Each structure stands twice: as structure tokens, then as C-alpha cells.
Amino acid sequence: MKKLVTVLVTVFLLISNLGIKTYADPVSPPNVSGDGVVLMDATTGQILYGKNVDQQFPPASTTKIMTALLTIENTKPDDIVTISNDFTTKNHTLLDGNTLCLENGEQIKVKDLLYGLLLRSANDSAVALAEHISGSVENFAKLMNKRARELGCTTASFQNPNGLYNKDHKVSAKDLALILRKLSEYPEFREIATTPYYTIPATNKTDQAKTVINRSLRNENKLIYKGSKEYYEGVDGGKTGYTIQSLHSYVAAATRNNHRLIVTIMHSADQKYFDDARALLDYGFNNFNLNKQFSKGQIVTYYKESNGTKIPLVAAEDFYYVTDKSSKSKPTFKFDNSSIKVDKFNKGERVTNIDLKLDDKYIGNLNLLSGVTYSPSVFSQNSITANFNKLYILYGAIGILGVILLFNLMLRKIKLFKKEF
Template sequence: MNKLARYRRVISITAILLILVTLSNHSYAETEEPFKLEAKSAILLDAITGEILFEKNIHEKLPPASITKIMVLLIAMEDLDSGKIKLDDKVQVSSNAERMGGSQVYLEAGETQILDDLLKAVCLRSANDAAVALAEHISGSIDVFVQRMNDRAKELGMTNTHFKNATGLPDPEHLTTAYDISLMSRELLKHPKIHDWLTIYMTDIKVGKNKDVTQTLVNTNKLIRDYQGANGLKTGLTNDAGHCLAASAKRGNLSLISVVLGGPTSNSRFSESKKLLDFGFANYESLPICRKDEVVKKIKVSKGKGNIVNIVAESDYSLLIRKGDSREIEKEIILPEKINAPYEKGQKFGEIVLKNNGKEVGRVNLVTEEGMNKASIIDMFKKVTTMFLGNSK
């Protein structure tokens, strides 16, 4: 090999090494954590879009302690919305609920509690006896309710979750992940009514068969009192689980959810949740695009009892953007000029396509505000008659 060839080879190898070092450094900078957490597992995400902003071991299966009760509350809220249960329901407390132990409000077997107060006891004190009384009222037995918890978890895509009880009390098979907790937390926050309980800092309820004992409930989630915009969610603590917290907060249009599992101390779960939320609020903003049921356009209907239908947004939709990024979002509405009856309420007929600098960044389904039946012969006759009379004036 002559000197020129050897020189070229050295230059080539050096260039390759420089490129590899540059790529290695770039990769580290992109993945480097903005801060360190002591918690075993943690996640931060946008509550509206579900976009993950920070993660640490988010799919590691861990005991969740009383964060379990987020699923209890979700099922309760869904049943309240459907009318299956009501806030003034009188709930008979069983001996099974009475002997739950752990965090409790000391319900007595045979006493009657209104459902509203049970929700307060679950949200503020994380009361195991109240959670079991609530579960038994909803499903008739704790076993049936826990099965419903697991079924709902599957529906939400919580693939690494298995519930064995409604309390979070220790069981080696009772496991979930920070990511799965974020999924059920997002779903719970779709029910605005839940904040009526989650944001209470202190209140009283009466317990006992004679309602002669006052239990003062203080919210175990300290962020409700000392973090701007905090509006939930749930603490958890057992020896196996460590100190846990699923937290939520809203400032302006931005709603965030953080989850920390396996913290070493109570203070750490709150301080690390604040770190996560602070990071989100400092670096991101939410750009509202449309509201659920907002009328986007009116389009013609062919062969229907009516002539026009309102097309509405299927859901609230916002775009998560980094502060300082371009806010110039293009909206392309894709809809037919007319649709044929019959169709159902909420039937999809189009989309809003969102683009930023020519790149697609999101889609929103467009659906019918109301359903419409196909016009009968009599309906068609009335339409023609009305049209004729209108034109003849």
C-alpha cells in the first residue's frame, strides 16, 4: 500500500469515528432525563391527547396500593352517568366491608351510608371499608365487582394490569404499571363531576348505626392544597408498594397527569410529582382545536325526512405543542356535499385533518348531530308540495 492510499484510509477511519461519536452524543442528548427521580416508575402525559412527556420504567409491573381505587371511582362515575346508581342511594354496609382494615372510616356492619359520603371517604381518606361498601352496592358482591374492574382494564388497553381486590391491599397478583394507571386516570378525568370530591381538602361525615360519630376527612393528596391547578387524583401506600401518587393538574388549556410508583418516602412522591408537573407546564402548551358537539358544518340530506343535518366534532380535541414551536395549524375539513338517509346519531361522515408545516399532526372525526330516517312517500309528497308552494309565491 503506497503512502497516499494509507493516508486516505486513515482519513476515512477518522471520519467514521467522528461521525459515530457525534451520533452517540446526539442520541444521549435526546434521551437524557431532564431530572432524576427516586421512584421506581414514573410517567407524565397530556391528559387530553395521551402524549407521553416523560417516562421511567412505565411498563414495569408493580403493586399500586390505593391507587387501585381510581378504577373503583371510574366504574362508579360511569354508573352514575348511566343512572344505574344515584348519589342519594342508601348503601347497606356489610360485615365484609367493616373488617377491611388499613385506611378506613370505621363503618359498622348494618349501618346505612349514602353513596355520596362513601365517595368522599374513598377520595379523601382512601377508605378501604368505604370502597368495598361502594363496590358491593354496585355489583352485589366484591368478586363480581373485581371482575368488572379487570374487564374495564382490558377495554382501556391496560395490558399489564391484574386486580385482585378493590382496595389495593397487598396481594402478590395485584399488579399494574405507571402507564396503565395513566390510562384509567385519563378515563376518570373525562367525568368532570369527579372533581367535586377529588378537590375537597377537608370535610366531615357521620358514621355508625346511630350516626353518632363524626369522621373528619383530610385529603391524603397534599397537592390539592399546595400545588397550583391540582385537581386529583389518588395516593397509595403499603410496605410492598412504597409511596405512590397519581396526580392531575390543569393550568389554562393544558391538563397533565403524573404517576409515581415505589417512592421511598411520602415527601418524595409529592416532590417528584411536582417536578413532573412543573416540567410539563414549563415546556408545553395545549392548543384547542374544537369542542365536542361543536357544529362544524351543515350539509344537505338526500332521501330523508329533513333536508339539512348538522355535522359536529365527535370529541374535544387539542394539540400539544412545545412552547416556542409554530402555532400555525392548517385545518382541512373532509366532508361530502350531501349524505343519504337513513343514518344514526353520531355516525361518522368526515374528518378534520390537522397539519403543521405541511405535516399531518392529528385528525378529528366529524359525526351527525342527530339521526334521520328515510323519507316515506308521504314525506316526499309534503316536501314537493312545500317546494312548489314556496316557488309559486
């Protein structure tokens, strides 16, 4: 009986150990419902997980993150926006979605329109900002697409500032992530996007009572509410979106231990994007590390002159890379001394660049600057000058020694002369 118990216990322990061992295997990414999904490291732009990352989808109100970006980059928070006198007539279709009920001739601060844009997802806020910045929705759409290309977006085709459905208004999950990556750098965005409640002050067209009733805003991003089951620690902000054609979409950013991640979920039939976003962010923070390889100004390598002089080449900026937490790999690079064809080096000027690889995979490019000012001719002249200085010192020493010897000789002659007399 004792032997049987011993055998059973041994088998149980073996099974238990096998079960524990499976947890040491690499963790698979969560299964999320969106047709277009991206989990991006914000510092490097590296995609940690993706599904149909470059496929275009109608983005609905997640469009408004580009409108917010252009507003922050082209205006000041206290700038006054004057609503045009025909605004309500030409923008009557905006009533199909959320609005602030802006009135013709109303004067309102940019900051308050941004709160309306990001908290209530007000379509008229988006149009008012677009007209204020570019004069018209059409011109603003051109600006949106231009800025998207500057950010590295390859699929963005914006037709309006609010995301109301247009068959040509499309963007990919990757491009939305790139836009939020840039937007999340601005503290103004993070402050607004993480504010739970906000009441827009009275304007020239509204009294305080009407404002409290119609313009008391509640943030639609549930990840920001502390104490709620959806709350996510470190969230920097986000934006929801929905139309019948686009289905559900959601973008969010979160930072923990100076590591920021971006998540994009597009064209999701299920309204589980908050849960999916939390799962993706957990996957990212739990399984990946952000590492710094070089700091700005740090010596990366040296350029060697034929005369043996070594010129330090320094990093033009910080260089980061991402690894999974089990990896011990370090970035490598090749530097060809003969590839540099310059006559002189000026401190702080770009000399060359290097490609960095991790496990033989390209991870980025780094510009190298000269760490010193150096010119072969100047150094040669300096050498000549130094040699002349040495000669001057030598000749001077010899001259002084000669004077001393001559003085001693004269003293001796004087003494001899005195003795004779």
C-alpha cells in the same frame, strides 16, 4: 489599563450572553424517582413525558381511583349502603391498613364512603362500595377490569377494590393516568378530592361523639393545602398509595387556563412523590400548549358531487392537539372525495373520518358528519319543480298580458261604435 478593563468587560459580557443563550434551549423534563412515570395531557391523552409507561407495578391505594370512578358512575351520592352482617368477620384483613371501622348492619351514604375512600384511604370503604355495586369483591374486580379496557387500558389487572397487595394485582403508570383522566371529568370527584377536612355524620351504629373521634378525616394529598409548601395551584385531586411491595405511588390532576394534566408516579423508593409531581406539572404547563383545531359543528372540508354540488362535512366533536410552546406546526389531513360511497346525505349523520397528522406524526382521528340533508333525486325533482314553476309564471304573465291587450282592443271598438252613432 483602560484597554485591559475594556477587554475584561467584553469577555464578561460574552460569557454572560453565552450563559443566557443556554436557557433558550429546550427544557429537559425533571428527574423523578419513580420507576413508572407518566405526564399526560388529559384532553388528548397524549403522553408528554414517560418512563416505563406500560410496565406493570402493584398500585397500592392508587387502586381506589378506579373504585371511585365506578362508584360515581353506578350510584348516587345519597344512596344508602347497608353493611353486611358478616362484614367484619370476612374482612378482618382490612385492619392492616386505614379503615373507617365500619360495623355490621351499619347504614351509611355513598358520599360518606367516598370521602372515607379518597381522604383517609379507608380499605373497608372500598370493600363496602364494591359489595354494594357488584355484590362481591370478586364481581367488582371483574367490573374494574372491564371498565379499564373501555378506557383504553392494556395492562390493568385488578383483583380487589382497595389495593392491598396481591401478586396478580398490577397496573401500569399509563393505565392509572387513563383512569384518572376519566375520573377527573366528574365534579363530584374534584369536590371530594380537594376537600381538606371532612367529618362523617353519625349513623345508626355510631353516635356523634364516636364519629368525631374516629371519622374526622384529613386529606392525605398535600398538594391541595393552600399556604403549605407543597400546595399546587389548580390541583383537581389526587391519591397516594403505599405497601412494602408496591413502594410509594401517587396520581394527581391539575388544571390551569383550561389545560388539564395528569401525573402518575409508581414504585418510588423515595417519599418525594409530592415534589416530583409538582416538578412534572410545572414542566408540562411551562412547556406545552393545548390547541383547538376544530370545534364541534365546524366545516372541515367539502364533498363535491359530479354536478358541482358541494356538501359541507363538519366536525363531530372538538379536536385538540398539543405542541411545545416553540412550535409553529399545524395539523394536516388528506381527504379523498372518491372514498365516499353514499346515495344520500342526512344532516348530522356520519359520512367518513380523517386522520390528522402533526409534523407527519399521527395525532388523532376525527369523524365527519354531513352538514346538510342532500339527495340527488330530491334535488333533481326540485329542479324540475322549479322549472315548472318558472313556466307557470311565464305563461301566467303571457295570459295576463293577453287579457290586457284584448280588453284594450274591446275598448277601442266600443269607442268607434259610439262615434258612428
